[in-house]
Amino acid sequence: MIENHNLHIYNTxxxxxxxxxxLNPPMVGMYVCGPTVYSDVHIGNLRTFMSFxxxxxxxxxxxxxxRYVRNITDVGHLESNADTGEDKIxxxxxxxxxxxxxxxxxxxxxxxxxxxxxxxxxxxxxPTATGHLIEQxxxxxxxxxxxxxxxxxxxxxxxxxxxxxxxxxxxxxxRNIEDLMANSRTLDGQDEKRNPQDFALWKKASAEHIMRWPxxxxxxxxxWHLECTVMSTKYLGEQFDIHGGGMDLKFPHHECEIxxxxxxxxxxxxxxxMHANMLTLNGQKMSKSTGNTILPKExxxxxxxxxxxxxxxMVVRFFxxxxxxxxxxxLSNEAMLAAEKGFNRLMLAGKSIxxxxxxxxxxxxxxxxxxxxHEKMDDDFNSPMLIxxxxxxxxxxxxxxDGSETINQHDHIILKMRWDEFVHQILGLYAVENIxxxxxxxxxMQLLIEQRDKARANKxxxxxxxxxxxxxxxxxxxxxxxxxxxxxxx
Amino acid sequence: MIENHNLHIYNTxxxxxxxxxxLNPPMVGMYVCGPTVYSDVHIGNLRTFMSFxxxxxxxxxxxxxxRYVRNITDVGHLESNADTGEDKIxxxxxxxxxxxxxxxxxxxxxxxxxxxxxxxxxxxxxPTATGHLIEQxxxxxxxxxxxxxxxxxxxxxxxxxxxxxxxxxxxxxxRNIEDLMANSRTLDGQDEKRNPQDFALWKKASAEHIMRWPxxxxxxxxxWHLECTVMSTKYLGEQFDIHGGGMDLKFPHHECEIxxxxxxxxxxxxxxxMHANMLTLNGQKMSKSTGNTILPKExxxxxxxxxxxxxxxMVVRFFxxxxxxxxxxxLSNEAMLAAEKGFNRLMLAGKSIxxxxxxxxxxxxxxxxxxxxHEKMDDDFNSPMLIxxxxxxxxxxxxxxDGSETINQHDHIILKMRWDEFVHQILGLYAVENIxxxxxxxxxMQLLIEQRDKARANKxxxxxxxxxxxxxxxxxxxxxxxxxxxxxxx
Numbered sequence: 001m002i003e004n005h006n007l008h009i010y011n012t013x014x015x016x017x018x019x020x021x022x023l024n025p026p027m028v029g030m031y032v033c034g035p036t037v038y039s040d041v042h043i044g045n046l047r048t049f050m051s052f053x054x055x056x057x058x059x060x061x062x063x064x065x066x067r068y069v070r071n072i073t074d075v076g077h078l079e080s081n082a083d084t085g086e087d088k089i090x091x092x093x094x095x096x097x098x099x100x101x102x103x104x105x106x107x108x109x110x111x112x113x114x115x116x117x118x119x120x121x122x123x124x125x126x127p128t129a130t131g132h133l134i135e136q137x138x139x140x141x142x143x144x145x146x147x148x149x150x151x152x153x154x155x156x157x158x159x160x161x162x163x164x165x166x167x168x169x170x171x172x173x174x175r176n177i178e179d180l181m182a183n184s185r186t187l188d189g190q191d192e193k194r195n196p197q198d199f200a201l202w203k204k205a206s207a208e209h210i211m212r213w214p215x216x217x218x219x220x221x222x223x224w225h226l227e228c229t230v231m232s233t234k235y236l237g238e239q240f241d242i243h244g245g246g247m248d249l250k251f252p253h254h255e256c257e258i259x260x261x262x263x264x265x266x267x268x269x270x271x272x273x274m275h276a277n278m279l280t281l282n283g284q285k286m287s288k289s290t291g292n293t294i295l296p297k298e299x300x301x302x303x304x305x306x307x308x309x310x311x312x313x314m315v316v317r318f319f320x321x322x323x324x325x326x327x328x329x330x331l332s333n334e335a336m337l338a339a340e341k342g343f344n345r346l347m348l349a350g351k352s353i354x355x356x357x358x359x360x361x362x363x364x365x366x367x368x369x370x371x372x373x374h375e376k377m378d379d380d381f382n383s384p385m386l387i388x389x390x391x392x393x394x395x396x397x398x399x400x401x402d403g404s405e406t407i408n409q410h411d412h413i414i415l416k417m418r419w420d421e422f423v424h425q426i427l428g429l430y431a432v433e434n435i436x437x438x439x440x441x442x443x444x445m446q447l448l449i450e451q452r453d454k455a456r457a458n459k460x461x462x463x464x465x466x467x468x469x470x471x472x473x474x475x476x477x478x479x480x481x482x483x484x485x486x487x488x489x490x
Numbered sequence: 491m492i493e494n495h496n497l498h499i500y501n502t503x504x505x506x507x508x509x510x511x512x513l514n515p516p517m518v519g520m521y522v523c524g525p526t527v528y529s530d531v532h533i534g535n536l537r538t539f540m541s542f543x544x545x546x547x548x549x550x551x552x553x554x555x556x557r558y559v560r561n562i563t564d565v566g567h568l569e570s571n572a573d574t575g576e577d578k579i580x581x582x583x584x585x586x587x588x589x590x591x592x593x594x595x596x597x598x599x600x601x602x603x604x605x606x607x608x609x610x611x612x613x614x615x616x617p618t619a620t621g622h623l624i625e626q627x628x629x630x631x632x633x634x635x636x637x638x639x640x641x642x643x644x645x646x647x648x649x650x651x652x653x654x655x656x657x658x659x660x661x662x663x664x665r666n667i668e669d670l671m672a673n674s675r676t677l678d679g680q681d682e683k684r685n686p687q688d689f690a691l692w693k694k695a696s697a698e699h700i701m702r703w704p705x706x707x708x709x710x711x712x713x714w715h716l717e718c719t720v721m722s723t724k725y726l727g728e729q730f731d732i733h734g735g736g737m738d739l740k741f742p743h744h745e746c747e748i749x750x751x752x753x754x755x756x757x758x759x760x761x762x763x764m765h766a767n768m769l770t771l772n773g774q775k776m777s778k779s780t781g782n783t784i785l786p787k788e789x790x791x792x793x794x795x796x797x798x799x800x801x802x803x804m805v806v807r808f809f810x811x812x813x814x815x816x817x818x819x820x821l822s823n824e825a826m827l828a829a830e831k832g833f834n835r836l837m838l839a840g841k842s843i844x845x846x847x848x849x850x851x852x853x854x855x856x857x858x859x860x861x862x863x864h865e866k867m868d869d870d871f872n873s874p875m876l877i878x879x880x881x882x883x884x885x886x887x888x889x890x891x892d893g894s895e896t897i898n899q900h901d902h903i904i905l906k907m908r909w910d911e912f913v914h915q916i917l918g919l920y921a922v923e924n925i926x927x928x929x930x931x932x933x934x935m936q937l938l939i940e941q942r943d944k945a946r947a948n949k950x951x952x953x954x955x956x957x958x959x960x961x962x963x964x965x966x967x968x969x970x971x972x973x974x975x976x977x978x979x980x
Binding site: 067099101102104105109112122123124125126127128130131132133134135138213214235440441442443444445446447448451467470471473474475476 | 557589591592594595599602612613614615616617618620621622623624625628703704725930931932933934935936937938941957960961963964965966
C-alpha cells in the first residue's frame with residue numbers, strides 16, 4: 001500500500017510540493033511543536049494541532065508506522081524572542097501565587113481535554129522540556145566544544161555569525177542574516193550577546209525564577225529553541241521526516257532548530273518542513289489586547305459575544321477541515337452556521353448509507369470516486385477538496401434513495417468502508433448524535449416521530465406542530481427529509 | 491471552617507487515629523505514589539487512587555488549600571524489590587518493539603482516561619520521574635557525602651546499616667532490621683551491595699537498557715524509591731502533611747522514602763502516613779498468573795467472564811466507597827448487582843429533592859443529620875457510614891413525598907446544598923442519566939410521559955402499555971412513583 005500512494009507535501013524549505021519518500025519506510029518520524037502550558041490552549045493553536053492530526057491520520061491510513069512526537073513546553077519559553085522578559089509559566093505562577101508546576105499541570109490537563117473533545121488522536125510520545133534537561137545540557141556542551149556557542153554571564157548563547165560562516169542561517173524563512181543584523185535594535189539585555197541574533201541555549205535564572213536547575217554554567221533553565229531540537233532528535237533520530245508547527249514559528253524558532261541540529265549533528269535534521277497558517281476572527285488577527293479573541297470552550301458552549309449559538313467541537317473541526325491547512329482561515333458567525341449545515345448534511349447522508357436499497361448494478365463509477373478522494377489527500381492533504389468529493393457522494397446517496405441511481409451489494413460494502421475511512425478515520429469526524437446515551441434518545445424520538453407522522457397522515461396539523469414546537473423547546477430540531485424525519489440536538 | 495472540624499486520620503506510623511492538624515494551615519500538602527506506566531491501570535490501584543481522591547475532596551471541602559502531588563513513574567521501577575530484573579517499562583518496550591516513551595505515553599493516556607471516567611479530580615501536580623533526574627542525582631550526591639550511600643560498580647546504594655545506627659529502619663512497617671537481614675537470601679546481583687537490605691538510588695544501565703542518562707557514577711537511571719522522595723519534597727517541602735499509597739507499598743517503598751528523607755534532610759518527611767487496602771476478586775487475591783484478574787474497562791463494558799453485565803464507572807465508584815479504605819474489599823457479581831441497586835436508589839432520591847412539597851415546618855432534625863454526616867467523614871474518611879447516613883435521608887425524602895414527614899423552604903434549600911456537597915463534591919458521584927445529551931432525552935421523555943398520563947387518565951390502558959413497552963425495547967424503563975413517572979436508562 002505504501003508504494004502505491006502519490007502523496008506530495010509542500011515543503012517550506014524548498015517552497016515546492018515534493019513527492020513524499022520517508023527516510024526509513026515503513027516508518028515515518030514526525031515532530032510537531034506543542035503548547036507552552038501557561039494558559040488555555042488558543043484556538044489558532046487548535047487549528048495547527050488539528051492540521052497535523054490530519055497528517056498523522058492520513059500517513060497511518062497509507063500504511064506507515066508513524067511515530068508522532070509532540071512536546072509540552074513546561075519551562076523556558078520567555079515572553080520575548082530576544083530572550084528577555086519573563087518565562088511565561090513563571091509569570092503566570094507568580095500572578096496566581098502558585099507553584100509553576102501547578103500551572104503546568106492545570107493547562108496540560110486543559111490542553112488534553114480540548115484536543116480530545118476535538119477528536120485529535122494522542123501522539124506517540126509527548127515529552128516535556130523538564131524531562132530532558134540533561135540532554136539539553138549535553139547538547140549545549142557539544143555546541144560550545146564545537147565553537148558554535150559561548151558562555152556569557154552564566155547563560156549560554158548560540159553564535160549565529162560563526163554558524164553562518166559554514167551554513168545559511170535564514171534558509172527556512174528565506175531571510176538574509178545581514179539584513180536581520182542591520183535591522184536589529186540593541187535591546188535591553190542584549191549586552192550579553194555577541195550579536196543580537198544569537199539566541200539562548202541556557203539561561204541563568206534570576207532570583208525570582210523558581211524553576212532552576214544546576215548546570216556547568218549557572219543555576220538556570222534551558223532555552224526554548226533547544227528544547228525542540230533535543231526532544232525531536234532524541235526520539236526520531238538526528239534526521240527525521242517531518243517537522244510541523246504554526247507559521248508563526250518559522251522564525252526564529254524553527255530556524256534556530258535547524259541551526260542547533262546542523263551545529264551539533266552536522267546534518268539537516270528535517271526532510272519536510274510543514275507550516276500551518278493562521279486563524280483570524282471576523283477578518284482580524286486574534287489578539288487578547290484588542291479583545292478580538294475566543295477560547296475553544298467559549299466557542300463550544302456559546303458563551304461568547306461573537307457567535308449566536310454553541311457549536312459542537314465536531315462542527316468546528318469540520319469547519320477547519322474545509323480550509324487548506326496552508327490557507328488563512330477566518331472564523332465568523334456566518335461561516336460557522338454554514339459549516340454546521342454542511343456538517344449535518346454530511347452526517348445525515350452517512351447515516352443513510354447503511355439502509356441504501358441494493359440493486360443488481362451500480363450506475364456510477366464508485367472506484368473513480370475513491371481514486372479521486374485519495375488524489376485530493378495526496379495533494380498536500382487537501383481536505384477541502386476531499387470534503388467536496390464527499391458531498392459529491394452525498395448527491396449519489398440521495399439519488400440512490402430516490403431511485404435515480406443504483407448500487408449493488410459489493411459496492412455498497414465498499415462505499416460503507418471507504419466512507420468510514422475518509423470521514424471517521426482520516427478526517428476524524430463523527431456524527432454528533434452518536435454520543436453515548438443517545439440510543440435511548442433515538443428510541444424515544446422514534447416513538448415521537450411516529451406519532452407525528454400518524455397525526456400528519458390524519459391531517460392533524462395541530463398535534464404535528466405541537467410535537468415539533470415542544471421538542472424545539474428542549475433543543476431538539478426535527479428535520480423533515482425525503483427518507484423520513486430525522487432530528488438534531490443543540 | 492477549618493478550625494471547626496474534628497477530622498481524625500489513621501496514621502500507619504503510630505497505628506492510631508490522630509486529630510488532623512496541618513503543618514501550615516490553611517495549606518495541606520499531600521503526596522500519593524502514582525502508577526508505573528508500563529501496562530493498563532490495575533483495578534486495585536484504581537481503588538487506591540479513588541480513596542485518595544476522596545481524601546482530596548474532603549480536605550478541600552473542609553476549606554484547606556490542598557496541593558495534591560501524585561507522580562508518574564516512567565523509569566526505574568524494576569521487577570524485583572531486590573533491585574534486580576528488568577525495568578518494567580523497558581521490558582514492555584522490548585516485547586512490543588517500541589521506544590520506552592511510547593509505552594509510557596500510551597499507558598499514561600490510558601491511566602488518565604480511566605481515572606476521569608471514574609470522576610477522580612486531577613491532582614495539582616503530576617510530576618514524572620524523568621522530569622526530576624537532576625534533583626535525584628543531587629540528592630544521591632548529598633547522601634554519599636553524608637556517608638549514607640556508596641558507589642558500587644557504577645550503581646549507588648543506600649547504606650541501611652549505617653542509617654540504622656542513628657535511626658530506625660522499619661519504623662513504618664514495624665519490621666526489625668536484624669530479622670530482615672537474617673532472613674534475606676543472598677540473591678543474584680546482591681554482591682554489589684554491602685547488605686541485602688540496601689537499595690538502589692542510582693542503577694548503572696545494562697547494555698540493553700535504552701533509558702539512560704549520564705551521572706557522576708555511570709550511564710544509568712534513578713532508583714524507584716528515590717524518585718518519590720525527590721518529587722514529594724520538591725513540591726511539598728522537606729516535611730509535609732500526608733503521604734498515601736497502597737498497603738503493598740509500605741515495605742520497602744515507603745520505608746525507603748523515610749530513610750532517604752531522614753538521611754538527606756535530617757527530619758521525618760511525613761506527618762500522616764495513609765495506606766489503602768487491597769481489592770480481591772471472588773474472595774481471591776487478584777493475579778494475572780491465576781487468571782483471577784479484570785481490567786477496569788472490562789468491568790465497565792461487561793466484556794469479561796466474572797460479571798453478568800456491564801457496570802457504569804459511577805456504580806463501581808459507589809461500590810468502592812461503600813467499604814472503608816482500610817478494609818479489604820471483595821469484588822463479586824452479587825456485590826456489584828447490590829451496589830447498582832443501591833446506587834440507583836440513591837440517585838433517584840437525589841433527583842426527587844428538587845420537587846419536594848414545601849410545608850411550614852420541618853418534621854425531623856435536618857441539622858443533626860448534617861452533623862452526623864460530617865462526623866462520619868471526620869472519623870478517618872468513613873465513606874460507608876456517610877453512605878448509610880445518605881440512605882437515612884432517602885427514607886425521609888420518600889416520607890416527605892408521601893406526606894408522612896414535612897420540610898420547610900429554608901431546610902429544603904439546605905438539604906439540596908448538603909446533598910450536592912456530600913454526594914457530588916465529596917463522594918464524587920453523579921447520576922448516570924445526567925451525562926451530556928440527556929437534556930434532550932429528558933425533554934423527549936417528558937412529552938412521552940405526558941402522553942401516557944393522558945392515556946391513563948382516559949383509561950386507555952392499551953396506549954399506556956404500548957408506550958411503556960416500546961420504551962423498554964430501547965432500554966428505557968419507566969418508574970411510576972408517587973410524585974409522577976420517572977425513567978432510567980440501561
